Structures are given as structure tokens and as C-alpha cells.
Amino acid sequence: MHDLVLLIVAAALVNNVILARFLGLCSFMGVTTKLDTAVGMGMACTFVITVSAVGDWALQRYLLEPYHLDYLRTVTFILVIAAAVQFTEMVIRKVSPALFQTLGIYLPLITTNCAVLGVCLLLVEGKMGLVDSTIFAFASSIGYSLVMCLFAGLRERIALADVPRLFAGPPIGFITASLLALAFMGFSGMGAN
Amino acid sequence: MVEGVARVVAADGSVAWLEPEPGSSCGGCMSAALCGTKAGGSRQAAKRFPLANDADLHVGERVVVGIEESSLLRASMVAYGLPLAAMLTAAVVASKIFMAGDGAAGLAGLAGLLLGLAAARLCADRLSIRGELTPHFLRRALAGEDCHPHKG
Numbered sequence: 001m002h003d004l005v006l007l008i009v010a011a012a013l014v015n016n017v018i019l020a021r022f023l024g025l026c027s028f029m030g031v032t033t034k035l036d037t038a039v040g041m042g043m044a045c046t047f048v049i050t051v052s053a054v055g056d057w058a059l060q061r062y063l064l065e066p067y068h069l070d071y072l073r074t075v076t077f078i079l080v081i082a083a084a085v086q087f088t089e090m091v092i093r094k095v096s097p098a099l100f101q102t103l104g105i106y107l108p109l110i111t112t113n114c115a116v117l118g119v120c121l122l123l124v125e126g127k128m129g130l131v132d133s134t135i136f137a138f139a140s141s142i143g144y145s146l147v148m149c150l151f152a153g154l155r156e157r158i159a160l161a162d163v164p165r166l167f168a169g170p171p172i173g174f175i176t177a178s179l180l181a182l183a184f185m186g187f188s189g190m191g192a193n
Numbered sequence: 194m195v196e197g198v199a200r201v202v203a204a205d206g207s208v209a210w211l212e213p214e215p216g217s218s219c220g221g222c223m224s225a226a227l228c229g230t231k232a233g234g235s236r237q238a239a240k241r242f243p244l245a246n247d248a249d250l251h252v253g254e255r256v257v258v259g260i261e262e263s264s265l266l267r268a269s270m271v272a273y274g275l276p277l278a279a280m281l282t283a284a285v286v287a288s289k290i291f292m293a294g295d296g297a298a299g300l301a302g303l304a305g306l307l308l309g310l311a312a313a314r315l316c317a318d319r320l321s322i323r324g325e326l327t328p329h330f331l332r333r334a335l336a337g338e339d340c341h342p343h344k345g
Binding site: 036039040047050051054058061091092095129130131 | 280298
């Protein structure tokens with residue numbers, strides 16, 4: 001259990017997908033103007049990353065590795081991610097049409113989110129078992145959602161602040177993101193011993 | 194309140210059918226053709242929702258509809274959080290407590306996911322009955338108004 005906790009802290013905070021690995025930056029800047037959209041995107045991404053990580057792990061272990069098809073990894077993983085997104089959309093539409101109307105807008109956008117593919121490729125490097133891979137993917141996506149929500153909260157406050165015209169909009173957003181990345185650097189080395 | 198702009202596509206006595214307008218950022222997105230959220234797309238048609246036509250809405254009118262932030266958060270938790278929590282719990286319990294191998298842990302995770310989806314369906318029905326998933330009519334949209342009032 002101690003190993004699991006370390007794995008979660010390392011994936012969510014120390015090696016944060018956005019601020020340490022610099023993945024998913026498009027959604028990080030694009031969907032964080034409002035906290036509620038950031039929460040929606042974060043939750044949708046968490047679900048899709050975790051589900052597609054399970055599928056990618058199984059394909060890597062039982063198909064790509066035994067048959068030496070590693071050169072097809074990226075294409076295969078993209079297919080799995082697209083299938084996971086479609087599966088999620090279909091299931092939510094079936095489970096509750098009302099939920100689909102409320103949340104469906106974020107789902108197609110996840111297919112093109114590089115954080116999803118990045119996490120799945122990192123799993124291969126880690127050479128972990130199924131459960132550890134799933135927990136790693138889940139923790140990584142929780143880290144992604146956490147940073148999205150933090151940044152959205154900051155941007156909502158900045159929108160109310162009197163920012164010099166030269167810095168208004170994306171420039172102050174990038175400066176805030178860099179300060180947030182510096183703050184997350186404080187986690188580096190945690191659990192190394 | 195989370196606000197969005199929708200267009201009336203049908204009005205039938207006391208019920209109006211609305212289609213949400215895509216966000217202003219969709220036009221500049223490189224994957225716009227892929228995701229189908231642009232106006233008139235099949236996915237947009239699938240997101241049509243009914244609204245009580247108390248304000249005498251007519252076809253083609255643009256209106257601002259809203260949903261509570263807490264409802265959106267609750268809906269996200271039900272749709273994504275519940276199935277995911279069930280899947281992870283089942284897989285971790287099978288692997289760490291019952292010392293199952295990868296295959297058995299995977300099957301346990303799949304069973305957990307299906308159970309979680311069933312629970313999500315029950316919770317979503319309950320939310321729907323309480324009216325928490327239904328957007329409310331707020332006002333008629335002004336010319337050029339979109340769902341991002343603070344941009345720029």
C-alpha cells in the first residue's frame with residue numbers, strides 16, 4: 001500500500017503531467033478561463049485517461065510486445081484513445097441523455113488532448129503491472145485536473161484585477177502558469193529516498 | 194450559474210426545443226472538423242433539449258440558458274467519478290487484498306466499471322427527476338452575445 005501512495009504522489013504532484021512534463025498545454029490554456037469548464041474537462045479527461053490506459057496496457061502486453069510490433073505503438077494507442085472517447089460518449093448517452101446534454105461538449109475534444117497519449121506512452125516506459133498502471137494513469141489525470149482547476153481559479157481572479165494593458169489576456173496567463181510551475185517544482189525529489 | 198447560448202429549433206405549444214450553440218473558441222480549434230460541435234453538426238442535433246415555453250419563444254430565436262455550478266459538478270461526479278471509483282476499487286481490492294493476477298484484476302475492474310455505470314444511471318435518474326440536469330431559461334440573447342461575457 002505504501003508503494004501505491006508513493007506512486008500516486010509521484011504521478012499527481014512530483015511529475016505533474018502539465019507542469020513537469022508539459023503535456024496537455026493546449027487545454028491548459030484554452031479551457032481554463034472559467035472554473036466550471038476546467039472542472040468538466042478535468043473530470044472527462046480523468047475518466048478517459050484511466051479507461052484508455054487499461055486498454056493500452058492490455059494491447060501493449062498481449063499484442064505489441066509478444067509480436068514485436070512496438071513500431072505501431074503510437075498509432076495503436078491513438079486508436080484506443082479514440083475508441084475510449086467514443087465508448088464514453090455512447091455510454092453516457094445511453095445511461096442518461098440529460099447527462100450527455102450537460103457534459104457531452106468536452107468528450108470529443110479529449111481525442112486530440114496530448115496528455116492522454118502522453119500518459120499512455122509513459123506507462124510503457126514504466127513497465128508496471130495492470131493495477132499499478134491504472135493507478136498511475138488515474139493519479140496523473142488527477143494531477144492534470146488539479147492544475148487545471150488551480151489555474152482556472154487564478155485566471156478568474158486575474159480577470160477581475162487591474163492588469164496593465166500590455167500584459168492583459170494570454171501574457172499574464174503565461175506568467176501565472178510559470179509561477180504555478182515554479183511552485184510545483186517544490187515537490188521535486190519528494191519520496192526519492 | 195453556468196450560462197450558455199442556445200437557438201430555438203422547434204416550438205410546439207408549451208415546449209420549445211433548443212440546440213446549444215458551439216463555443217466561440219470552436220471556430221479556431223484545429224479539430225473542429227473532427228469533433229462535430231460546429232453549428233448544424235449531428236452531435237449538436239443530438240444535444241437538443243426541451244424547455245418549457247413560458248416565454249413564448251419562436252423558431253430561430255437565441256436565448257441564454259443556465260445551469261447551477263453545483264449541478265454541473267454533481268453531474269460530472271455521477272457520470273465520471275462513480276464508474277471510475279468503482280472500477281479502481283474493484284481492481285485494487287482484487288490485486289492487493291485477494292492477490293489476484295493481472296487478468297483477474299482486469300476482470301474485477303471491468304465488473305466494477307459496469308456496476309459503477311449502473312449506479313451512475315440510478316443517480317442520474319434521481320438528478321433528472323429533481324430537475325438538476327435541465328437548463329433553465331434566463332433571458333433572450335442580445336445580438337452578438339455568446340457564453341463568454343468576460344473575454345477580451
